[in-house]
Amino acid sequence: MSGDPKKPYEVGYGKPPVATRFQKGQSGNPSGKPKKVPRLLDPGKVLEAIDNEEISVTDNGKRKRMTKVEIQFRQLFVKAIRGDMKAARLIVKMATEYFVPEARGVPVYEFIGTTEAAQRFGRDWQDRIDELNAELGYPR
Structure with a gap:
């Protein structure tokens, strides 16, 4: 760079050397910050997380910690005992499907x-x- 103000300069403030300038169509930060990928909602995992939450309940005068799914099964049994045939059929269906093979007579x-x-x-x-x-x- 010379002291002549009339002559345009090729390298200086705001004018990097031509060889090191960004190429057209190429980002200045190629690895850059990755884009956010939206998480897919899995209803099964959400339901499982809700069912496995523990809450405190009072059973026969004693406080116990139980999962929500256990409380749901207990309520289903109470309904069946009180005469709700729909609940009773559901319990029988689940029992035949989920009991261990020895209980089924295998x-x-x-x-x-x-x-x-x-x-x-x-x-x-x-x-x-x-x-x-x-x-x-x-x-x-």
Whole structure:
């Protein structure tokens, strides 16, 4: 830069060198602040969070902490006991669907050794076990 005020200068305040200037169409801050991504609302998670909230209730004169879903089930049982058939049907439906398989009567295999089988069923223990398995429908 010379001291001649009439000559236009190429580099200076507000005029960076041409080689280091931003290219057309290119941002000055390429990584920049990321845009906000709206969170998707998941109704199932919201419902689960509400049902799992604990609140204090008085049960038989004692204060207890229970989840809201537990309180809802207790109220459903009270309605069924008082004669609400809709509530009773719902409880029966849930019981058959969610109780453990043992409560539904699904057979449970029992494994025993040959010594115990001989003690329980005598000398013909193999024939007796085969008969019992055939009666219960167990595979051989």
